[in-house]
Amino acid sequence: MTENINLKKETDFKSSESSTGENKQWDKDNQAWWDWYVSLADNSNSKTKEVLLELPEPPNIKDASKIDLKQQLSKPYNLTTQDISNFQKNGFIKLKNVLTPAAIQLLRHEILSLLKKTFENYNENKKDRFLSLEMMWLKNTVIKEFVLSSRIAKICAELLSVKKIRLYHDNALVKESGCGRTPWHYDDHHFPLETNDVVTAWIPAQAIPIEMGPLTFAKPLEIYKLVENIEFNEFDTSYDKKIIDIFKKEKVSIVEEPFELGEVSFHHNLSFHTASENKTTQSRIVLANTYFADGARVVNNPTMISGDWKKFIPETKPGEIVSSNLNPICWPANNQV
Ligand SMILES: O=C(O)CCC(=O)C(=O)O
Ligand SMILES: [Fe+2]
Incomplete structure (x- = not known):
């Protein structure tokens, strides 16, 4: 992507040796990783004990044959050069109308059905959890369309200015x-990939009002340099708190907007x-x-914060180029599995 990004991986957190144990390997599953990871968030100003915003159940489309998903998910999105330069400057971009409401409603239906299969009592009595599912594209043909979508992958290639x-x-x-x-x-921090x-x-599977906790970004991209030297702490919320304090002190621009x-x-x-807490009645x-x-390689020393990476990049050793069957080329489209 842009040359102004610091590509010096040897100074990176994920490949450094440290006293806090990031050089250990993660030996549990991805759900356990997320359970641990969200425990590092500072929730001392939490408002979820107050009344939750009552939202209706989002509409549900059960029948994939009602919409031409393949056609929708392979149609190129019209990205402007301004969009690309905004992404490269700010490190993120939010794009409207990437997917139709019908496609999103179907996506939600499919994820919900996998959640109900995977987690007992999903949405019945237990609440408050951060649940995670991965490698869904191998199990669910509708979700596969969304994951290998050339519409989405082409946007990614253009934003990064890379070919494949x-x-x-x-x-x-x-x-x-x-x-x-x-x-x-x-x-x-998390991805054991030797590239930036x-x-x-x-991709939200329903609209996300502010109260639901939309993904929220600090800008510009370079802001990471402000906090590069803050040492990660795997045991408590101190890392998160330090970042909050520095961003406040330096009046960093933060974009928290609904989707x-x-x-x-x-x-x-x-x-x-x-992302803020979910202060609504819906997931x-x-x-x-x-x-x-x-062309990217696995880093030489993946760490515990790289999580369950061997599941995502099987049969690939540290230092090797990633090209496993589970890492298909999604753009250009004709290279797809
Ligand atoms: O969904 C969230 O709350 C966090 C997601 C995130 O960190 C990511 O997608 O990189
Ligand atoms: Fe993230």
């Missing part, structure tokens, strides 16, 4: 009613972001697909 885009993973990120904040971070050409398409139905955000792996359901430039 591969899938890192898909991730359903579900904040149940009352679930707390996501800690401030950039994704470079990495982007996540964050309308069909709106999708794209964020770079160095973009700092967070905040999102499909987050991460893509990277073809």
Whole structure:
């Protein structure tokens, strides 16, 4: 992407040795990773104990044959040069009308059906949790269309200004009613990829009003340099609190805006972001697909904050180029599996 991004991986957090144990490997599953990760968020100003905003159940489309999903998800999106330069300057962009309301309603239906299969009593008595599902595209043909979508992947290729885009993973990120904040971070912490050409398409499966906790970005992209030297702490909320304090003190510009139905955000792996708690009565359901430039290698020393990465990049050793069957090229479209 842009040359002004610091590409020096040897100074990066994810490949550094440290006393806080980031050099350990993650040995549990992805749900356990998220349970741990959201416990690092500072919720001392939480408002979820107050009355939740009552929202109706979002509309549900059960029948994929009612819409031409393949056609919708392969049609190119008209990205302007201004969009591309905004993304490269700010580290993120929010684009409206990437998907139709019908496609989103179907996506929500499919994620909900996987949630109900995976988590006992989903949405019945237990609330407040951050639930995660991954590798859904291997199990569900409708979700596969959204994950391998050439419409989405072409946007990613253009935003990064690279020719070919591969899938890192898909991730359903579900904040149940009352679930707390996501800690401030950039994704470079998590992805064991030896490149900064990495982007996540964050696709809400319903509209997200402010009260539901939309993804929220600090800008411009370079803001990560302000907090580069803050040491991560895997045990408590101190890292998140320090970032909040520095951003306040330095009057960093923070973009927290609702998502309308069909709106999708794209964020770079160095973009700092967070999400507020879900203060509504409905789950905040999102499909987050991460893509990277073809040719990237696995870093030499993946760490515990890289999570369950071997599941996403099988049969690939540290230092090797990523090209497994689970990391298909999604753009250009004719390279698809
Ligand atoms: O969904 C969230 O609250 C956080 C998502 C996130 O950090 C990401 O998609 O990179
Ligand atoms: Fe993130």
